[in-house]
Amino acid sequence: xxxxxRPGRIFLFMAFLGFGLGAALFPTxxxxxxxxxxxxxEHKLANGLKVLLLxxxxxxxxxxxxxxxxxxxxxxxxxxxxxxxxxxxxxxxxAKYGPKVFSRLVQKAGGQDNAFTSRDYTxxxxxxxxxxxxxxxxxxxxxxxxLQVDEEAFRTEQQVVVEERRMRTEDDPxxxxxxxxxxxxxxxxxxxxxxxxxxxxxNSLTRDDFLKYYRRFYIPNNSTVVVVGDIDTPEALKAVxxxxxxxxxxxxxxxxxxxEPRQYGxxxxxxxxxxxxxxxxxxxxxxxxxxxDAYPLEMLNRILSQGRSSRIYHHLVYQKRLALSAGADYAxxxxxxxxxxxxxxxxxGKTAEQLxxxxxxxxxxxxxxxxxxxxxxxxxxxxxxQFYMSLDSLFFRGMLLGRLxxxxxxxxxxxxxxxMMQVTAEDVRRVAKKYLVxxxxxxxxxxxxxxxxxxxxxxxxxxxxx
Amino acid sequence: MAAAVLGIIVFAVFPAWGGDPPKVxxxxxxxxxxxxxxxxxxxGLPLVTMQLLVKAGVLQEPAAKAGLANLTxxxxxxxxxxxxAAQVAQELDFLGARLRAAGGDDFATVSLTxxxxxxxxxxxxxxxxxxxxxxxxxxxxxTVAQIHGSLEADEDEPGVVASRSFARQLxxxxxxxxxxxxxxxxLRAITPKDLKDFHRRFYRPNNSLLSVAGDxxxxxxxxxxxxxxxxxxxxxxPAPALPPIPALDKSKVTVINKDISQANIVLGxxxxxxxNPDFYAVQVMNYIxxxxxxxxxxxxxxxxxxxxxxxxxxxxxxxxxxxxxxxxLETKNPSAREAVDLVLGExxxxxxEPVAAQELEAAKSYLxxxxxxxxxxxxxxxxxxxxxxxxxxxxxYPWRFPDLIQGLTAADIQLAAQKxxxxxxxxxxxxxxxSEMPSLTGLxxxxxxxxxxxxxxxxx
Numbered sequence: 017x018x019x020x021x022r023p024g025r026i027f028l029f030m031a032f033l034g035f036g037l038g039a040a041l042f043p044t045x046x047x048x049x050x051x052x053x054x055x056x057x058e059h060k061l062a063n064g065l066k067v068l069l070l071x072x073x074x075x076x077x078x079x080x081x082x083x084x085x086x087x088x089x090x091x092x093x094x095x096x097x098x099x100x101x102x103x104x105x106x107x108x109x110x111a112k113y114g115p116k117v118f119s120r121l122v123q124k125a126g127g128q129d130n131a132f133t134s135r136d137y138t139x140x141x142x143x144x145x146x147x148x149x150x151x152x153x154x155x156x157x158x159x160x161x162x163l164q165v166d167e168e169a170f171r172t173e174q175q176v177v178v179e180e181r182r183m184r185t186e187d188d189p190x191x192x193x194x195x196x197x198x199x200x201x202x203x204x205x206x207x208x209x210x211x212x213x214x215x216x217x218x219n220s221l222t223r224d225d226f227l228k229y230y231r232r233f234y235i236p237n238n239s240t241v242v243v244v245g246d247i248d249t250p251e252a253l254k255a256v257x258x259x260x261x262x263x264x265x266x267x268x269x270x271x272x273x274x275x276e277p278r279q280y281g282x283x284x285x286x287x288x289x290x291x292x293x294x295x296x297x298x299x300x301x302x303x304x305x306x307x308x309d310a311y312p313l314e315m316l317n318r319i320l321s322q323g324r325s326s327r328i329y330h331h332l333v334y335q336k337r338l339a340l341s342a343g344a345d346y347a348x349x350x351x352x353x354x355x356x357x358x359x360x361x362x363x364x365g366k367t368a369e370q371l372x373x374x375x376x377x378x379x380x381x382x383x384x385x386x387x388x389x390x391x392x393x394x395x396x397x398x399x400x401x402q403f404y405m406s407l408d409s410l411f412f413r414g415m416l417l418g419r420l421x422x423x424x425x426x427x428x429x430x431x432x433x434x435x436m437m438q439v440t441a442e443d444v445r446r447v448a449k450k451y452l453v454x455x456x457x458x459x460x461x462x463x464x465x466x467x468x469x470x471x472x473x474x475x476x477x478x479x480x481x482x
Numbered sequence: 483m484a485a486a487v488l489g490i491i492v493f494a495v496f497p498a499w500g501g502d503p504p505k506v507x508x509x510x511x512x513x514x515x516x517x518x519x520x521x522x523x524x525x526g527l528p529l530v531t532m533q534l535l536v537k538a539g540v541l542q543e544p545a546a547k548a549g550l551a552n553l554t555x556x557x558x559x560x561x562x563x564x565x566x567a568a569q570v571a572q573e574l575d576f577l578g579a580r581l582r583a584a585g586g587d588d589f590a591t592v593s594l595t596x597x598x599x600x601x602x603x604x605x606x607x608x609x610x611x612x613x614x615x616x617x618x619x620x621x622x623x624x625t626v627a628q629i630h631g632s633l634e635a636d637e638d639e640p641g642v643v644a645s646r647s648f649a650r651q652l653x654x655x656x657x658x659x660x661x662x663x664x665x666x667x668x669l670r671a672i673t674p675k676d677l678k679d680f681h682r683r684f685y686r687p688n689n690s691l692l693s694v695a696g697d698x699x700x701x702x703x704x705x706x707x708x709x710x711x712x713x714x715x716x717x718x719x720p721a722p723a724l725p726p727i728p729a730l731d732k733s734k735v736t737v738i739n740k741d742i743s744q745a746n747i748v749l750g751x752x753x754x755x756x757x758n759p760d761f762y763a764v765q766v767m768n769y770i771x772x773x774x775x776x777x778x779x780x781x782x783x784x785x786x787x788x789x790x791x792x793x794x795x796x797x798x799x800x801x802x803x804x805x806x807x808x809x810x811l812e813t814k815n816p817s818a819r820e821a822v823d824l825v826l827g828e829x830x831x832x833x834x835e836p837v838a839a840q841e842l843e844a845a846k847s848y849l850x851x852x853x854x855x856x857x858x859x860x861x862x863x864x865x866x867x868x869x870x871x872x873x874x875x876x877x878x879y880p881w882r883f884p885d886l887i888q889g890l891t892a893a894d895i896q897l898a899a900q901k902x903x904x905x906x907x908x909x910x911x912x913x914x915x916x917s918e919m920p921s922l923t924g925l926x927x928x929x930x931x932x933x934x935x936x937x938x939x940x941x942x
Contacts, residue, residue, distance in 0.1 A: 074526045075858040107776070116786065119776040124844045126851020145851060175789030179744070183792055183812050187742040189638055290741055292634045324559075324571035334568070337624060340631040363631045394576045401578025401597050404527050408859040 052407070053429050056417065057249050059256075063265040064237025067256050068417045068426060070244045072410060078245030079411045080152045081141040082160075083418040085240075086233040088211045089135045089272055089351060097177070097213015098221055098229050100133040104173045105226060106140065107131075110162040115169070118155050122148070133211055136351040137422045143411050146246045153241070153259040160234050160263060170223040178219060181212050189291040189462055190361075197460030198355075200285045201299045205276040207354055235266030240421045244414040272352070276301060283458040291464035293340065294368040298358040298375060299458045302451045304350045305424050311435045312443035313356060313451070317346040318395040319387055319444065320358070320378060325394070327381075328358070332374045338366045342375070351423045356451065368461050382448040386441040399436055506877040507857065507867050509700060513708065516688030516716045520867040520877065521703045522695045524860055530601050530696035531860045532608070533868050534592040538684035540657045541588060541802060542722055547672050549664015552585025553625065554680050558592065559583055560621040562614040567621055570611060579604045581611070585662050588802045589872065595861070598697050605710045612685065613714065617677040626669050633666065640746040640913040641810065647736060648748040648911045652806055654728040688716040693868035695860045727752060727804065730907055735922050738913040745818035745914030749825055750808035751904045756800040756873045762886045763898035764798055769845040770895070771832050771903070772796025772809055777844055779828050780809065790817050790824075798902070802873075807902055815918035822910065822922065829908075832899035836892035850884045 057069040087099050109115035122129040127144025142152045185191045195210045202208035212218070241260065243252050279301060303309050320328050321343040332339040342360035358379075360371040406412055420426045508522030536555075543550040559581065561567040574581050579596040581604070592612060596604035636642045646661055653659025660668075692711065694703050730751055754760055765773075772780035772795050784794045791813045799805035813821045857863045857880065870879045912922065 072526070074524070075854055077854055077858050116776055116782075120844065123774065123777050123848045124851070126848055126853070126855070128852070128855065144855060172786070172789040176785055176792050179790070179813060180792035182743045182814065187640060187744055292637045293631070323575035325568065325575040330568065330571070333628075334624070337627065340628065340635060361635065363627060364634050394572075397576060398578040401600075404529050404597055405580065405595055407527060408529065408861060410858060 056426065057253065058426075059253055061236065061257060061261055063261065063263055064235075065256075065260050065263075066240040066421060067253065068240060068242045068421060069247065069249050069252050069256075070242075070413060070417065071247055071249050072244060072413070073246045074410075076146050076246050077144065077410060078146045078149055078243060078247060079141060079143045079414040080149065080156065081139055081242040081244075081414045081418050082156045083137055083139045083240040083242065083422045084233060085136075085238050085422050086138055086269070087134045087136045087351075088209060088213070089206045090233065090269070091206060091209070091213075093209070094217060095221060095225055096209040096217040097181075097211075098225060099138055100212050101174065101177050101218065101221060102226055102229060103131045103133045103138050103140075104177060105165050105170065105230075106159055106163060108163065108165045108169050108173070110158050110164055112158055112162065113155060118159070121151070121155070125151075127152075135207055135211055135354075137419065139415075139418060139422075141411070141414070149243070149247065149252065150255050150259070153243075153255050156241070157259040157263060160236070160239070160260070163230065165223065165226065167223055170226065174218065174221065177212070178215070181215060181218060184212060185210065186215065189287070189289045189464075190295050192289060193285075193287045193295055193297065193460050193462040196285050196287050197297045197299055197458055200283050200460070201301070201355060201458035202276055205274045205352060206272065207276075207352065231266070233269050235269070236260055236263045237265045238269055240418055242414045242418040242421075244417070245410055274352075276353070279456050279458075282454045285458065285460045287460070287462050288465050289462065291462055293361055293364065294464055295361045295460075295462040296359065296368045296371050296375070297460040298372070299460070300356045300452055300456050302346070302353065302356040302447075304353045305348055305428060306353075309447050309450070310348055312439050312447040313346055314348050315392070315395055315436065315439045316382065316444050316448060316452075317344050317356070318398060319382075319391060320344040322395065322398050327378050328360075328375070331378065332360060332371065336374065338362060338370050338374055342371065349420060349423055349428070368463070372459065372461075379448060379452045383445060383452070385445075387444055389441065392439070392441055392444075396437060400433070403433070505881045507863070507870065507880065508695070508877060510871070510877055511704075513687060513712060515712070515714055516686075517690060517692060517707075517711050517714065518871065519692040519694065519707050519711075520871055521698070521700055522863055522867060523697075523699060523703075524695050524863060525697050527860070528598045528697050529595060529860055530598055530604075530694070530698055531595045531864045532593065532605075533693045533864045534612070534690055535589045535693075535868050535872055536592065536685055536690045537588070538590045538680065538689070539586045539588045540660060540662055541724065542684055543657070543680070544722070545655060545657070545660075545725075546668065547676055548660045548668030549629065549662075550668070550672055550676055550680055551590060552662050552664060553622075553629070553669070553672060554677050554685075555583045555585040555590040555592070556625055557617055557621060557677060558611045558615045560625060561616045561618055562610045563616055564614070565610060570607065573603070573607055577603055579607075581607060583611070587658060587662060593864075601706065605706060609710050615677075615681060617674045617681070619674050622672070622674050622677065626672070629663050629669060630666060633661075633663065640740055640742055640744070641748075641812065643738060643740070644746045644748045644911045644913040645808075645810070647738060647913075648750070648808065648909055649806065651734065651736065651911070652727075652730070652750075652752060652909050655725045656727045656803075657724065658727075658801070658803060658805065683717070683719055686717045687711060687714040688718065691868060691871050693864045693871070695864040695867065724803070730904075730909060733906065733908050733910065735910045736912070737916055737919070737922060738911065739916040740913050741915055742913075743814060743915070744812045745815050745821075745912050745919055747811050747813070747818065747822060747825075747910070747912050748808055749822065749908055749910045750796075750806055751902075751908050753798040753805050753807035753902060754800055755802065755804045757802075758800070758804075760898055760901065761800060763890055763894045764902055765849060766842070766845045766887065766890055767832065767837075767895045767898040767902075768796055768798055768807075769849065770837050770841050771828065771899070773798075774845060774848065777848070779831075780811075780825065783828060784811065784813075784821060784824055788820075788824075790821050794821075815915045816920065818912055818914060819920040819922060822912075826905045826908075829899075829903045829905040832903055833896065833905070836896050839892070842890075842892055842895065846887050846890070849887055853880050853883060856880075 059067040125148050129142040131140040199208050328342050332342045340361045345357045347354040358375045417426045420428050577600045581594050583592045594608045650659050772778045780794050784790050791811045794811035796809045
């Protein structure tokens with residue numbers, strides 16, 4: 017993430033560096049919202065570039081987004097973090113727009129630009145006045161292949177990313193635990209390494225690594241342009257064609273063929289670091305949107321962790337007063353199957369073991385008893401309401417289209433709600449029994465090394481710090 | 483305020499956006515009990531958002547009960563006289579509605595977002611939690627334990643540790659020096675009676691304002707607002723007295739040792755209140771200095787040219803009272819001195835040289851041009867209306883704003899820098915590994931400077 021904002025603390029398995037999106041997926045209820053996505057205009061240019069346009073005239077504002085189907089998933093050991101570093105380098109300028117010119121032009125118009133990288137994709141965006149449409153498309157097209165990064169610019173940005181990693185992971189015990197746990201849960205698939213890359217890898221990447229990568233993946237036939245907002249749709253399509261149409265298609269990028277094999281027994285990771293409180297993670301291998309079981313898994317996720325009346329919150333945080341925070345997370349829309357995660361941080365005086373038992377008890381209950389009908393209805397109501405709420409943001413509508421198109425196909429938005437509405441209590445119990453079993457999980461525990469509380473050292477006037 | 487009562491202005495009733503943009507954010511009216519409320523119809527989605535701002539923030543709480551304002555807000559959702567905490571959660575989740583209550587420095591916020599068809603039930607819940615909170619001893623205990631836990635977890639966030647120390651030192655006994663969620667000793671002193679009293683005293687219609695945005699006509703909104711808030715009884719009492727903000731007459735450096743790889747740096751001084759007419763010059767000045775992202779000088783010199791930090795920025799946070807001016811950045815421990823020197827150098831340059839014409843133009847252009855993005859969703863619209871009303875800016879503020887900015891000159895910006903950036907009288911707090919950091923003394927040649935211990939943390 018290019019952003020300058022200080023990130024929040026727990027960005028869990030939000031597998032990208034950047035925005036926390038909150039609840040996992042965003043279904044379509046019948047009515048307004050379904051109609052809304054019926055208006056998506058889809059087109060493919062001759063060079064393979066996918067175009068998705070959605071008109072929404074509430075304000076004289078647009079969101080322009082370019083999504084590349086490349087993320088840390090496409091990297092290799094020893095060169096991890098390349099996708100994210102490339103994202104930073106994309107702001108270094110072209111022959112036509114020198115360094116920083118791009119962002120400055122966007123800001124001068126009152127707009128905002130940024131980018132984010134995940135395991136599956138890298139995306140760039142500009143939000144702001146509709147009058148900027150052509151210019152922004154033109155600038156994005158220009159840097160798809162025209163980037164100029166000299167050795168010095170490369171080295172400097174590399175150091176920026178090293179600082180980013182220190183801040184996000186090295187100095188944050190919970191983030192550090194998440195990295196370690198994912199690395200243990202995946203041994204054959206690239207989801208094992210963090211999006212930002214391993215510390216030493218970031219430092220040893222070269223400009224040549226970057227150039228090779230950039231030529232291979234930054235091609236029109238590996239990307240999707242999304243424009244949402246106050247646009248004239250045919251005009252916008254013409255503008256995309258004019259800006260991107262002349263970029264030649266490239267050779268199809270190599271496919272990621274890795275597949276995580278079945279796990280035969282629990283794996284455990286313990287991180288001993290200076291920290292105030294322990295933390296527990298339980299990561300299970302599960303399918304994603306490509307299989308029908310994804311819908312009951314998503315339902316399971318909602319039942320466990322959506323709202324204060326959800327099971328994990330109600331039992332572990334509220335009733336038993338064991339946890340400072342606790343919940344679940346399921347990555348439904350990913351390129352390859354990922355993980356169903358449970359997490360908890362104990363209150364002072366409570367232990368990681370107590371929370372592990374507590375989380376397990378919730379799973380066992382789901383495997384044993386059918387969820388009451390009322391609880392399913394509640395989850396279904398939440399799914400519908402939250403969908404409307406999430407659409408309040410123009411930028412988010414664009415993200416939804418871009419992300420789904422990149423990891424799956426955007427039409428998934430349309431079938432999601434009907435599928436979720438069909439999920440039964442029996443389905444939920446079945447997937448709980450099938451996937452949330454000990455031999456399929458990796459448990460990560462942060463075990464704090466207790467040291468003295470942070471305190472100021474004596475600072476002698478006129479002296480130096482030892 | 484006759485004008486406010488008669489605020490049903492014809493041109494303000496418009497269907498969302500389109501055509502000529504209206505010159506006000508919405509309409510303003512006042513209920514007989516004194517509740518000022520604002521309305522803007524936005525019909526794109528079948529949603530309604532309400533934000534209630536209650537002047538019941540840290541500014542209103544007694545120092546000995548630090549955390550009382552926030553705790554009162556949080557506990558609104560923890561049970562009423564007829565619903566248990568679990569019932570409130572259950573009903574809310576069944577609607578899929580979003581109901582939140584949060585403390586703050588200047589005000590507490592209670593907000594509801596709900597699908598229009600569920601509005602009646604949503605408002606019934608809002609009304610119950612707002613008017614009849616139980617503050618049951620068991621719930622108080624539970625929530626206090628959660629806050630204690632989160633204060634402990636905060637110790638693992640060096641940026642938070644640095645900011646807290648900075649605020650405590652900058653403000654002394656003044657309320658802005660305390661974390662909104664309070665501190666252990668204050669929290670321990672709070673009784674259910676304190677909560678009930680605070681609620682009774684401050685949660686009043688004549689001490690609040692309500693912002694309504696969404697799929698409601700003005701007539702519908704009037705009906706719902708009157709029905710929900712009409713019976714709320716007004717009450718007035720004396721405003722709490724505030725201690726003075728201590729003067730900072732020389733620089734002070736505090737280093738907090740922690741075994742981490744980065745120095746988390748917070749540097750700054752006292753800023754200004756939102757009502758200060760210098761606000762606009764300061765806004766432009768700060769954009770150029772460190773608030774304007776990749777267009778700012780701090781990012782240019784510290785990140786882009788030298789790769790010293792990922793995150794570096796400066797902020798003014800003006801409130802009802804003067805907020806702080808702060809620069810925050812994180813850099814590897816050995817670079818701490820270099821980064822701080824660069825920050826101080828840029829502060830001095832802002833004061834000593836007029837900004838370039840194109841910098842000034844870019845800043846103005848951004849601030850004016852970005853306004854539409856501040857109101858492009860229901861949440862933002864409701865929030866902006868509440869903000870302009872709370873700080874007395876008027877519902878026409880977005881259309882007045884360009885004039886406030888456009889006329890500013892490089893000399894105005896330089897004056898603002900001279901008035902609000904103090905490279906010789908600043909407070910610096912660094913949390914990092916001391917043994918890897920170079921000396922942070924003698925940072926300002928010729929400036930007065932004092933280094934000191936971190937004041938002993940009390941209570942834990």
